[in-house]
Amino acid sequence: MSGQSVLGRAPVRDCRPALVLQESRAAFNPALTLRRSVIEPATARNWAPPLDRIDRLCRGLEAPPDLLDRRPTEASIGQAQGVGILRDLIAAPPLILFDEPLSALDAVAQEHTAKLIADLQAKDGFAALIVTHDLGYACAHAEDIAVLRAGRIEEVGPSQEFLATPRTEYGRTLRDAAIALGALEHAV
Secondary structure, three states: OOOOOOOOOOOOOOOOOEEEOOOHHHHOOOOOOHHHHHHHHHHHOOOOOOHHHHHHHHHHOOOOOOHHHOOHHHOOHHHHHHHHHHHHHOOOOOEEEEEOOOOOOOHHHHHHHHHHHHHHHHHHOOEEEEEOOOHHHHHHHOOEEEEEEOOEEEEEEEHHHHHHOOOOHHHHHHHHHHHHOOOOOOOO
16 A cells, blocks of 8 residues: 555555444444534545435445434444445545454345445445455455464465465364354355
């Protein structure tokens, strides 16, 4: 990032990544409506986001029409996660970092949020760096996997290669545990 190669890819210049937190409601000011929270980062930079872009992105959430008029505590965790993604997409960042985007969600909300991220990524063309313990999700949705152990990268490579032949003992242990738990059913 910022001119440095990431995973051997061409470096990204002038990258201002966005961050979607694991518990999105904690990232919102409880005194503001979600709409105001979506617009706030742009107005802080003296930039008015196009209202049609906000409306288009909000329709992608498949949420109640009044969602943005609610306060964060009036939204479900899944809805807040979607609005957090929407807020970051307003400025069209080249990279969004997702911190455990599915971990606090029930199975239905997990499926919806995973589809939302994939659909918006396809439409808006941003790169996604997803931090997750869900190996099945990572392998099903990521081109490349970086396996961390004790805060250090243990191995990096294409997700399908990782599934077939992990390069390290720790990678094999993770993959085998995920297979035993049935967590990789949708990853292949």
